[in-house]
Amino acid sequence: MSEPIIEMKKIQKHFGSVIALSGVSLKVMAGECLCLLGDNGAGKSTFIKTMSGVHKPSVGEIYFEGKEMDFDCPRDAINAGIATVYQDLAMIPLMSVARNFFMGNEPTKKIAGISFFDHKLANEVTMREMKSMGIHLRSADQAIGTLSGGERQTVAIARAVHFGAKVLILDEPTSALGVRQTANVLATIDKVRKRGIAVVFITHNVRHALAVGDRFTVLNRGHTLGTAKKGEITSEELQNLMAGGATLATIEGSLAGTI
């Protein structure tokens, strides 16, 4: 396989006396979907926040396209091409789709030396991009609040892709969605991956991970439990790894394999 687009080496993150991450390493290639699995408290969120520039790692190195990077703030990571879509923090419901789409990257045009927000261009681009992701808007002026949860995630993904993301980090995009909406978001992830963008998909739902993932990395209590390729691992094995193996095995009898 070619060079990884982003490589995290032995990342450690300490919050005071708490060790959230103790030496996590992984690589992501362009055009693949890496699923990051783990139970609550496994360190998934902390890990992606170091990747997206929210936290600085206490120890460890981040290589982006072969060069060592040092992100001070989310803006640096975004400029480098690492975009993150957070589960419920992606969109502002009272603002229009177009305003949300261009939030932080507003197009401007100059009229008589004064720069104006180019609403016409913003609306056109939003409508076009939404259509390419399979969402038909009444108008780009409608408030995000009128869209469903799945559509909001799709808008956020489309936004990241439009602004040249090379790595797209999705933080539990499907955890609050219904069946059909989840299918829509997973289909969107598939489209994005086919455009050659690296996707890091965080979830604790094994079924969703297996649906789109090329490789699976399981985190537990700040450690990686290993990375498996698609087809090398079954959902039961993944499930057991996430839950810490033994613990789940003991209760599995009573639940008769329903989880």
Place this chain on the structure above:
Amino acid sequence: MNEITSTQSMSSVKPEKPVSEKSNELGKTKPDERVKNRSSFRQALIRPELGGICGTILVFLFFLLTASDSGMFSAAGVMNWSIVSSQFIIIAVGACLLMIAGEFDLSVGSMIGFSGMSIALLSVVFGLPMWVAIIATFILCMGIGALSGWLVIKTGLPSFIVTLAFLFILRGLTIFAAISTTNKTIVGGIKDAAQGDWLAPVFGGKVFTGLFQWMGDNGWIETFERGFKKGQPVVEGIPMLMVWALILLVFGHWLLTKTKFGNWIFASGGNAQAATYVGVPVNRVKILMFMFTAFCACVFATSQVIEFGSAGADRGLLKEFEAIISVVIGGALLTGGYGSVIGAALGAIIFGVVQQGLFFAGVESSLFRVFLGAILLFAVILNTYIRRMITGEK
């Protein structure tokens, strides 16, 4: 194995029906069958200012019916309530932008008292030229605005608490400064100090005086019939206060709806975290809006001080609430992220017209508050309903 087959079918699920995919290729999109068509009239109605527009129409209708023969709609009467409304607009524009950015400023009233006193003391007591006093006061007040903004950002406390503290701090300092230097709470003599100054007329002067004289000469507006002002029009010109209100209104509306920064204001108030994640400099936006609110308070105070020729330590009392009421009548959301400067200005006009109109209508002035409370309630209920229509929430 069961899992794998289900997942494969999942990844190939198309989000849209094949029918609309086909129509895409033809360049036409079939509208979603679940979305009802809205008439363009209804579409035009659904805007944050609707409550303010309805309120303004109602208020004018009410006074046209009850006070039309009282001189409320003569030139002097119009000027009377226009000036009061302009005062409210000046502080409402600042409060509106700050509220949309997700913060409050309860220190606006104290800031008005403080900046007026600062100008008076610097020019009259310390003998500085008027323009130096005005510019120094603007810098000082915007610095205080920046400080309260910085405190809100750094401590993470609600701006309600931080600016409530400034409400008392500034008021106390104003009274202390006045008493310790002049032994009075009202400092006069500003008219003399402002004589011949180049900056004072920018806040306290009148424009288009020639036009009004000409209109008076032609008998289009009333003129004084006796006394030393005989022949002069009742309304000499447009006070700079109104010009400032218009400038701030246009600037605020332009900033909010037509610029990149306006989008940042909405984003900061709508969800600061989400805005930060996409790279909006939320802290800078909020601090700048605190400074802008202080700037508006300062414009208000300077105009008032130059107009009255004196500064009082109790000036601007309760103005912060009047500004907030105007903004809320105008359709802004108290929690931020939604609102309109035009709406806030309409709220200010309602406020000013009601306050002065009840006087013209000869209504007992204590009823003003009853009327205002009723309008506030009506406007906010209407605005909540409009907002639900916009966002589609239940």
